[in-house]
Amino acid sequence: IAGITQAPTSQILAAGRRMTLRCTQDMRHNAMYWYRQDLGLGLRLIHYSNTAGTTGKGEVPDGYSVSRANTDDFPLTLASAVPSQTSVYFCASSGTSGGNEQFFGPGTRLTVL
Amino acid sequence: GQNIDQPTEMTATEGAIVQINCTYQTSGFNGLFWYQQHAGEAPTFLSYNVLDGLEEKGRFSSFLSRSKGYSYLLLKELQMKDSASYLCAVMDSNYQLIWGAGTKLIIKP
Numbered sequence: 289i290a291g292i293t294q295a296p297t298s299q300i301l302a303a304g305r306r307m308t309l310r311c312t313q314d315m316r317h318n319a320m321y322w323y324r325q326d327l328g329l330g331l332r333l334i335h336y337s338n339t340a341g342t343t344g345k346g347e348v349p350d351g352y353s354v355s356r357a358n359t360d361d362f363p364l365t366l367a368s369a370v371p372s373q374t375s376v377y378f379c380a381s382s383g384t385s386g387g388n389e390q391f392f393g394p395g396t397r398l399t400v401l
Numbered sequence: 402g403q404n405i406d407q408p409t410e411m412t413a414t415e416g417a418i419v420q421i422n423c424t425y426q427t428s429g430f431n432g433l434f435w436y437q438q439h440a441g442e443a444p445t446f447l448s449y450n451v452l453d454g455l456e457e458k459g460r461f462s463s464f465l466s467r468s469k470g471y472s473y474l475l476l477k478e479l480q481m482k483d484s485a486s487y488l489c490a491v492m493d494s495n496y497q498l499i500w501g502a503g504t505k506l507i508i509k510p
Contacts, residue, residue: 330405330490394443
């Protein structure tokens, strides 16, 4: 693989179900991020990780959890999905958490019914 | 609070020039980014400004005035493929990106 990948591409989920969105990068970037993008709103940061083994909360962390066991993977888990979590989810990475550009994965379109 | 403002939509003609403005109020400033996002795709990096002035990169230029909390993205010699949303984002004092809602640019022949 080259760059950053996400899986699944899209998913329809029943409310109350647990779901993990996967994100993998092969650029050896230290920092990784999860955003959600909703119509009419800017990208909003859910959680981030500045380096393997550490994570932090972004602007809208409630209902989501993350882990960063290694450099390459940064999964996002919805413990009990609700309809308001219907969104497009983007994973991104950057060399450091400073002023470097972020590279984005192709996104996961999630619908919670 | 933190706020990034940019126009919702703009229309321009193929071959022309368009300027997309962005104003911001954030807690701290560690640079301003512009990204392009085609419909249904991921954002891709266009430019980064941390000092005042103009940064030119081919047909695209980006300007920053930190004292005014203002930036613009200038696109020259517009092509149909430039039809996309353009996202302005500011890196705040915590090195987190604060994103504007994006400007949808429509190019007409």
